[in-house]
Amino acid sequence: MRPLFILNSRLELCASLVRKGVRIADIGTDHAYLPVWLVRAGIASFALACDIKAEPLKAGEQNIRKYHAENLVETRLCDGLRSVKSDEVDDIIIAGMGGETIVHILSDSPWIKDKNKSLILQPMSKHELVISYLYENGFELKEHKCTFADGKIYTAFSAFYTGNAKPCSELFSYTGLLTKGNENGLKFLASVINHLEKKSHSDPHFGEIAKEIKERFSL
Numbered sequence: 001m002r003p004l005f006i007l008n009s010r011l012e013l014c015a016s017l018v019r020k021g022v023r024i025a026d027i028g029t030d031h032a033y034l035p036v037w038l039v040r041a042g043i044a045s046f047a048l049a050c051d052i053k054a055e056p057l058k059a060g061e062q063n064i065r066k067y068h069a070e071n072l073v074e075t076r077l078c079d080g081l082r083s084v085k086s087d088e089v090d091d092i093i094i095a096g097m098g099g100e101t102i103v104h105i106l107s108d109s110p111w112i113k114d115k116n117k118s119l120i121l122q123p124m125s126k127h128e129l130v131i132s133y134l135y136e137n138g139f140e141l142k143e144h145k146c147t148f149a150d151g152k153i154y155t156a157f158s159a160f161y162t163g164n165a166k167p168c169s170e171l172f173s174y175t176g177l178l179t180k181g182n183e184n185g186l187k188f189l190a191s192v193i194n195h196l197e198k199k200s201h202s203d204p205h206f207g208e209i210a211k212e213i214k215e216r217f218s219l
C-alpha cells in the first residue's frame with residue numbers, strides 16, 4: 001500500500017481538531033486530502049468528501065483511489081451540508097473558504113445544532129464573522145489554534161452546540177480562545193491588527209478594535 005502522504009500544516013491543523021474514531025464530512029473537499037488522510041491515519045472511521053463542483057470531486061476521487069481509501073471515503077456532489085444527513089457524520093470540517101461562505105453553509109443546515117456534533121472550521125478570511133455567528137447561535141469554541149503554511153499564518157477552531165445563544169463581543173470575535181502564551185496565536189493576531197489598521201483609513205472603528213487587541217495581548 002502507498003505510504004501515507006504528509007498534510008500541509010494548515011490541513012494538519014484541521015486534522016488535529018478532529019475527534020478520534022468519528023465519521024467526518026469534509027465540506028468543500030476539493031483534492032480530498034483531508035478525508036483520505038484522516039481515514040488512512042486511523043483518526044476517522046468514515047469520511048464524506050463533499051464539494052459543490054464536479055471537477056474538484058474528480059481530483060478527490062483520484063486521490064481516494066491513489067491512497068486506497070475507496071472503502072472508507074465516499075464523495076458527494078452537494079452544496080454545503082444540504083445532502084448530508086445528521087445520522088451520517090459526527091465531525092464536520094469546513095476549511096479553506098471565506099468566513100462568509102462558512103457562515104452561509106452553517107446557517108443553511110439547522111441539524112448541526114446537535115450537542116454530539118463537532119464543527120472544525122478554518123476560515124481563510126473574516127474569521128470574526130464565523131466566531132460571532134457561532135456564539136449568537138448557541139455554539140461555543142472548544143479549541144482554537146494557529147499555524148504557518150507557505151509563509152502565511154492560518155487559524156482554525158473547533159466548536160460544539162450548547163444551545164446557549166449569547167452575544168459575542170467584537171474583541172472576542174477577533175481573538176476567540178487565543179491567549180498571550182500561544183506564539184502562533186500572537187502572530188495571527190498581529191496579522192489581524194495589521195489588516196484592521198489598513199481598514200481604519202476608511203473607518204476609524206477598525207483602528208479602535210486593533211488598539212483593543214494590542215492592549216489585551218501586549219502586542
Ligand SMILES: C[S@@+](CC[C@H](N)C(=O)[O-])C[C@H]1O[C@@H](n2cnc3c(N)ncnc32)[C@H](O)[C@@H]1O
Nearest residue numbers: 027028029030051052053056078079080095096
Ligand atoms: C479553496 S478550496 C479548499 C479545499 C480544502 N477544503 C482545503 O482547505 O484545502 C474550496 C473548495 O470549496 C468548494 N466549495 C465552495 N463553496 C462550496 C459549498 N457551498 N459547498 C461545497 N463546496 C463548496 C469549492 O468548489 C472548492 O473545491
